[in-house]
Amino acid sequence: MEMTDVAAVSRARDGDADAFRLLVERHSRAIFRVAWRMTGNEHDADDVVQETFLRAYRQIDGFEERANFSTWLHRIAVNCSLDLLRSRQRHERQYTNGLDSIDATSDAPEPDRVVLSAELQQQVTAAMKLLSDNERTAFVLRHFEGMPVEEIGKTLGIQVNAAKHTIFRAVRKLRDSLEPLVRPTQCNT
Amino acid sequence: MQHLNDEELVAHHYGDADAAEHLHACAECAARLTTLRQVLALVDAAEVPVRGAEYPEQMWNRLRWRLERRERKTRRWLLAIAAALAMVLAGGELLRNRRAPAGTRQPLAAATATAPDQGSNVLANAVGDHLDDAERVLTEIANADPARDLDVSSEQSRAEDLVTSNRIYRQTAMRRGDARIASVLSDIEPVLIELSHAGKLSSGELAELQKRIESRNLLFKLRVLNSRTERPNHNLLAANRMHSL
Numbered sequence: 001m002e003m004t005d006v007a008a009v010s011r012a013r014d015g016d017a018d019a020f021r022l023l024v025e026r027h028s029r030a031i032f033r034v035a036w037r038m039t040g041n042e043h044d045a046d047d048v049v050q051e052t053f054l055r056a057y058r059q060i061d062g063f064e065e066r067a068n069f070s071t072w073l074h075r076i077a078v079n080c081s082l083d084l085l086r087s088r089q090r091h092e093r094q095y096t097n098g099l100d101s102i103d104a105t106s107d108a109p110e111p112d113r114v115v116l117s118a119e120l121q122q123q124v125t126a127a128m129k130l131l132s133d134n135e136r137t138a139f140v141l142r143h144f145e146g147m148p149v150e151e152i153g154k155t156l157g158i159q160v161n162a163a164k165h166t167i168f169r170a171v172r173k174l175r176d177s178l179e180p181l182v183r184p185t186q187c188n189t
Numbered sequence: 190m191q192h193l194n195d196e197e198l199v200a201h202h203y204g205d206a207d208a209a210e211h212l213h214a215c216a217e218c219a220a221r222l223t224t225l226r227q228v229l230a231l232v233d234a235a236e237v238p239v240r241g242a243e244y245p246e247q248m249w250n251r252l253r254w255r256l257e258r259r260e261r262k263t264r265r266w267l268l269a270i271a272a273a274l275a276m277v278l279a280g281g282e283l284l285r286n287r288r289a290p291a292g293t294r295q296p297l298a299a300a301t302a303t304a305p306d307q308g309s310n311v312l313a314n315a316v317g318d319h320l321d322d323a324e325r326v327l328t329e330i331a332n333a334d335p336a337r338d339l340d341v342s343s344e345q346s347r348a349e350d351l352v353t354s355n356r357i358y359r360q361t362a363m364r365r366g367d368a369r370i371a372s373v374l375s376d377i378e379p380v381l382i383e384l385s386h387a388g389k390l391s392s393g394e395l396a397e398l399q400k401r402i403e404s405r406n407l408l409f410k411l412r413v414l415n416s417r418t419e420r421p422n423h424n425l426l427a428a429n430r431m432h433s434l
Contacts, residue, residue, distance in 0.1 A: 024249045029245065036237055050252060053252050057252075124234075125235065127232075164196075164205070165196075172195060172199075174229070178228045179224060179228055181228075182224060182228055
C-alpha cells in the first residue's frame with residue numbers, strides 16, 4: 001500500500017531519508033510549476049524547488065498532521081519564490097529572461113488543451129513580463145493557486161484592498177496586452 | 190444602466206463579488222467578461238516547461254548532497270567539541286599525574302591512554318567528513334575556468350566553517366602527535382582562509398590558487414589521507430547515497 005504524505009512526514013521526522021525522498025518525488029514537479037509561474041525562469045524555479053524542500057526538511061517538525069502537506073509545501077514554495085524575487089529586486093536585477101525556454105523543454109501539450117502558436121506564446125510571455133514582481137505574484141496566487149485575497153495580502157505583507165488592486169492591475173495589464181489577440185475570435189463567433 | 194467597472198468584472202470572475210444579476214441583464218458587460226475570460230484562457234494555455242519523469246530523482250540528488258552536508262556540519266561540530274573535550278580531559282589527567290607524589294604516578298602512556306583513544310575514533314570520524322568537504326571545495330576551485338572570474342561568495346560561509354574546523358582538527362592532530370593529518374591540514378588551511386575572505390576571485394587570483402593547489406598536490410594529499418581515514422560511523426543519508434548509486 002502506498003505511503004500517505006502524513007505517514008511519510010512522520011517517518012521523515014524520525015530521520016527516514018527514504019520517506020523524505022518519497023515526498024520529494026511526489027511533489028517536486030508540482031512545486032516546479034508554481035515556482036516557474038512565480039519566477040518566470042526555469043533555473044530560478046529549480047532553485048526554488050530545492051530551497052523549498054530544504055526548508056520543509058528543516059521545518060518538518062512544525063508541520064501539523066491535520067494539514068495538507070501539499071498546501072503546506074506550496075506555501076513554502078511561494079515564500080521561497082518571494083524571497084528570490086525580493087533578493088533580485090535588491091540587486092536591481094531585472095526580470096529579463098522569463099519564459100524564454102519554453103520551446104526547448106516543453107513536451108507535447110495535452111490534446112484537450114488550447115495549443116498556442118509560437119507567436120501567441122511569445123505574446124503571452126511578453127505580457128507576463130510587463131507585470132511587476134508583486135503583480136505577478138498576486139496574479140499567480142489568485143489565478144493559478146486559487147489563494148484567497150486575504151491570504152495573498154498576508155503573503156505579500158499588504159492590506160487586503162492593496163492585494164485586490166494588485167491583482168486587478170495585473171489582470172488589466174494582461175488584458176491590455178492580450179485583448180487584441182482574442183477579439184478576432186469574438187467576431188467569428 | 191450603470192455598467193460594471195473593470196475591477197468589479199475581475200472580482201466577479203474570481204468569485205470575490207457576485208455580479209451575476211447585472212451580467213444577465215447587460216449584454217455589454219457580459220461581452221466584456223467573455224473577453225476577459227478569453228484573455229485569461231490564453232494565459233492558462235501558455236505552457237509551463239515540463240519536467241520529465243527523471244526530475245524528482247535529479248532533484249533528490251541535488252537535495253541529498255545538501256541535506257547530507259547539513260547533517261555532517263552539525264555532526265562535525267558535535268564531534269569537534271567532543272574531540273576538544275577529550276583533549277581537555279587528557280590534559281587534566283596528565284596534570285593531575287604530574288602533581289601526584291612520585292610513587293603514585295602512572296606511566297605517561299597509561300595516563301593518556303583512555304581519553305586519547307576515545308578521541309582517536311572521534312577525530313578520525315570527524316576528520317573524514319571534514320576532508321570530504323575540503324576536497325569538494327578544492328575540486329570546485331581546481332576545475333573552474335581560469336580564463337574567467339569566479340564568484341565564490343556563496344561558498345564563503347562554507348569556507349569559513351572549514352577554516353574553523355580545520356584549525357581544531359589540525360591542533361588536535363598535532364597534540365596527539367598525528368603528523369600525517371596535521372601536515373595535510375596545515376597545507377590546505379591557507380587556501381581555505383583565502384577562499385573564506387574572497388567574495389570573487391579574478392581570473393588571475395583563480396589561476397594563482399589553482400597553481401598552488403596543483404603545485405602542492407593538495408587534492409592528491411587530501412584523497413590519500415581521506416582514503417586512509419577510518420570512519421566507523423556512516424549516517425543514514427550517506428548510506429542512502431551508496432544505495433542509490
